[in-house]
Amino acid sequence: MNILITAGGTSEKIDNVRSITNHSTGRLGKEIGEHFLANGHHLTYVTTPQAVRPKAEENLTLIEIETTKDLEAALLEQFKQQSFDGIIHSMAVSDYTTETTMSEEIFIEKLAATLAKQPALSDLTKLTEALYLSLDEIGKTSQQEKKIPSGTDRLLLFLKKNPKIIAMLKEQQPQAILVGFKLLVGVSTEELIHVGQSILAKNNCDFVLANDLEEIHGDQHKGILIDAQGQTVTAQTKNEIAQLIVKKVEEKWRN
Amino acid sequence: MNILITAGGTSEKIDNVRSITNHSTGRLGKEIGEHFLANGHHLTYVTTPQAVRPKAEENLTLIEIETTKDLEAALLEQFKQQSFDGIIHSMAVSDYTTETTMSEEIFIEKLAATLAKQPALSDLTKLTEALYLSLDEIGKTSQQEKKIPSGTDRLLLFLKKNPKIIAMLKEQQPQAILVGFKLLVGVSTEELIHVGQSILAKNNCDFVLANDLEEIHGDQHKGILIDAQGQTVTAQTKNEIAQLIVKKVEEKWRN
Numbered sequence: 001m002n003i004l005i006t007a008g009g010t011s012e013k014i015d016n017v018r019s020i021t022n023h024s025t026g027r028l029g030k031e032i033g034e035h036f037l038a039n040g041h042h043l044t045y046v047t048t049p050q051a052v053r054p055k056a057e058e059n060l061t062l063i064e065i066e067t068t069k070d071l072e073a074a075l076l077e078q079f080k081q082q083s084f085d086g087i088i089h090s091m092a093v094s095d096y097t098t099e100t101t102m103s104e105e106i107f108i109e110k111l112a113a114t115l116a117k118q119p120a121l122s123d124l125t126k127l128t129e130a131l132y133l134s135l136d137e138i139g140k141t142s143q144q145e146k147k148i149p150s151g152t153d154r155l156l157l158f159l160k161k162n163p164k165i166i167a168m169l170k171e172q173q174p175q176a177i178l179v180g181f182k183l184l185v186g187v188s189t190e191e192l193i194h195v196g197q198s199i200l201a202k203n204n205c206d207f208v209l210a211n212d213l214e215e216i217h218g219d220q221h222k223g224i225l226i227d228a229q230g231q232t233v234t235a236q237t238k239n240e241i242a243q244l245i246v247k248k249v250e251e252k253w254r255n
Numbered sequence: 256m257n258i259l260i261t262a263g264g265t266s267e268k269i270d271n272v273r274s275i276t277n278h279s280t281g282r283l284g285k286e287i288g289e290h291f292l293a294n295g296h297h298l299t300y301v302t303t304p305q306a307v308r309p310k311a312e313e314n315l316t317l318i319e320i321e322t323t324k325d326l327e328a329a330l331l332e333q334f335k336q337q338s339f340d341g342i343i344h345s346m347a348v349s350d351y352t353t354e355t356t357m358s359e360e361i362f363i364e365k366l367a368a369t370l371a372k373q374p375a376l377s378d379l380t381k382l383t384e385a386l387y388l389s390l391d392e393i394g395k396t397s398q399q400e401k402k403i404p405s406g407t408d409r410l411l412l413f414l415k416k417n418p419k420i421i422a423m424l425k426e427q428q429p430q431a432i433l434v435g436f437k438l439l440v441g442v443s444t445e446e447l448i449h450v451g452q453s454i455l456a457k458n459n460c461d462f463v464l465a466n467d468l469e470e471i472h473g474d475q476h477k478g479i480l481i482d483a484q485g486q487t488v489t490a491q492t493k494n495e496i497a498q499l500i501v502k503k504v505e506e507k508w509r510n
Contacts, residue, residue, distance in 0.1 A: 011276070016440045016468055017347065020269065021276050050305065092272065096410050108386045116379050124371050131363045139409060154394060155351050157412035185271045213271055 001041045001253055004084045004176075005033050006075075006091035006165075008051030010068045014098050014157065022092040026051025028221065029090045031242040033060075036086075039246060044082065046074055046091070068094050068162040075165065079172045086177045086249045087169050090209070096159035100142040103152035110138050170204035177249050180205040185213045189224070196226045207248060209241065256296045256508055259339045259431075260288050261330075261346035261420075263306030265323050269353050269412065277347040281306025283476065284345045286497040288315075291341075294501060299337065301329055301346070323349050323417040330420065331427070339431045341504045342424050345464075347438065351414035355397040358407035365393050425459035432504050435460040440468045444479070451481045462503060464496065 007029020009022035026047055033045050033054040046063045047053050054060055063078075065071045071093065102110075114134040118126070139158045170178050182199050184192055196210030208226045215222035223241040225233045225248065233248075235241040262284020264277035281302055288300050288309040301318045302308050309315055318333075320326045326348065357365075369389040373381070394413045425433050437454050439447055451465030463481045470477035478496040480488045480503065488503075490496040 014275065017279075017438065018275055018277050018349075020273055021266070022273050024272075094273075099409070104387075104390055108383055108390065112379055112383045112386055116382060124367055127371060128363055128367045131367055132359075135359055135363065135409070153416050154354070154390070155414040157414060159410040159412060161408050183272065 001036075001085040001250070002044075002082060003036045003041050003086045003088065003249075004044045004046070004075075004078065004082075005029055005036070005088045006046045006071070006093075007033070007053070008048030009092035010048060010066065010071060010094045012067055012094045012097040012162075014101060020094065020096075020098070020159075021050075022094055024048075024051060024092040026053060028238050028241060029088070030054055031238045032088055032090065032245055035242045035246040039250070044078060044084070046071065046078075048091070068097060068165065071165055072163055072168075075169075076172070084173050084176045085253055086179070087173060088179045088245060088249075089166055089169060090179075090181045091165075092183065093165050094162055097162050099139045099158040099160040101155060101157050102138075102142055104154040104156060105152060106142075107138065107156050110134075110142070114138070166199070166203045166205075177252050178203070178205045178207075179245055179249065180208045182208055182210045183213060184210070187212060193224060193226060193232060196224065197230065200226055200228060206252060207245070209245065256291075256340040256505070257299075257337060258291045258296050258341045258343065258504075259299045259301070259330075259333065259337075260284055260291070260343045261301045261326065261348075262288070262308070263303030264347035265303060265321065265326060265349045267322055267349050267352040267417075269356060275349065275351075275353070275414075276305075277349055279303075279306060279347040281308060283493050283496060284343070285309055286493045287343055287345065287500055290497045290501040294505070299333060299339070301326065301333075303346070323352060323420065326420055327418055327423075330424075334427045339428050340508055341432045341434070342428060343434045343500060343504075344421055344424060345434075345436045346420075348420050349417055352417050354394045354413040354415040356410060356412050357393075357397055359409040359411060360407055361397075362393065362411050365389075365397070369393070419458075421454075421458045421460075432507050433458070433460045433462075434500055434504065435463045437463055437465045438468060439465070442467060447479060448481060448487060451479065452485065455481055455483060461507060462500070464500065 008026040009024035011019040011021040013019045030052050033043055036043050037059055042059050044061045063074050065074050111134050115130055118130040166180050180199055180203055182196050192210045192212055196208040200208040206228055209223050211223045219237050221238045223235045225244055235244050263281040264279035266274045266276040268274045285307050288298055291298050292314055297314050299316045318329050320329050366389050370385055373385040421435050435454055435458055437451050447465045447467055451463040455463040461483055464478050466478045474492050476493045478490045480499055490499050
């Protein structure tokens, strides 16, 4: 099979020396990749600078990216060149990227200036409307600093939504068996399965691996693999999750 | 001599899976540390998980921290136990830590609710005052999420000032020769020296190494070492900077 894996965590620049990083060691992705390679499959592996990755070998193509935008561009490029049989999208992708950063002084100055132009601020609905417009204007028009100021007591960071990578995978590669990932923090098993199922349905996944940060401790890693029929299988370690995903993707590909 | 070096870059958690990271490879700190060790000095080296560091040896004590708060605690602990002859504070320390994060919908709802209580919003001064109070209340009272929401188009991150580590070093260890660092981005040499001098005066440093991100390319690393008499020496590589700092600190210690 021709397999694509994304792993690691993207980061988004705030200024030239700082960024917002999604922590992900990439260890689960590496393990999944190594299992596919061991079974003789071709692997394109997209990862981030800090993450671990499978050792170089003939069947492995490594691609390194940093931001969500980079990831989108790299994937679209690959989709032009290759047709994948399986896509394992385990990368922790930033939902947001930096729009602008400013001190509270500048923020308030800008907000006051735009609000003062509004007539009926005592009306809550109109005030809310005015606030949306002001915030949008401030977010879109403020120039990003090369290095964020350090002289203020409070800074405001505006973040705007990144493109949803998982949503475009099946559109771009309808033939591929798609495995999505969902990481939550401190929820019940029912909630985990429920959210996993909705991610699966929304993005046309064949499987979703749902896991909870509070149940990941090194190699101990509880993961629930959900399929499109709503069936679930639970694994307890990174190695078990990797074996399970490889087995399920291979099985589905054979049928 | 008994030397303390801080190196690497701190990071501040936004939620359980994301943080704001100050990029710093720690390579310059490592080089400075290795030069001090080679000259037979004792070294306490405080660094961050992603940064490179000198190889373990008898004269080296390694301490790892993540956040600015951790750094402050680790240093205060060391200052109780040890008296340092030289402190090289090269760590890239976050000026800000996360106060709270919220969607623009929630922010506007809260802001509108507090503003609507104010009588004279058409007056710009009063409006500005009301905005400061509202922002402060929202920043301080909003609970931080375990994982920031992903369903909104715009997120607002409130960041508040961290304690200034450099300001307390000479207060805590008045006998130590203190070398501060200042990284700027894309400024003139005059500006670099000017800002370096003000950092030196403000924090009672003996030396400040001022550098510009745009003049750092791997080992090529332009750095201007400024002393308390306003004299400057320029180095062109990490190795030259390290040699220069070790030489100047040793010289000052002998006199």
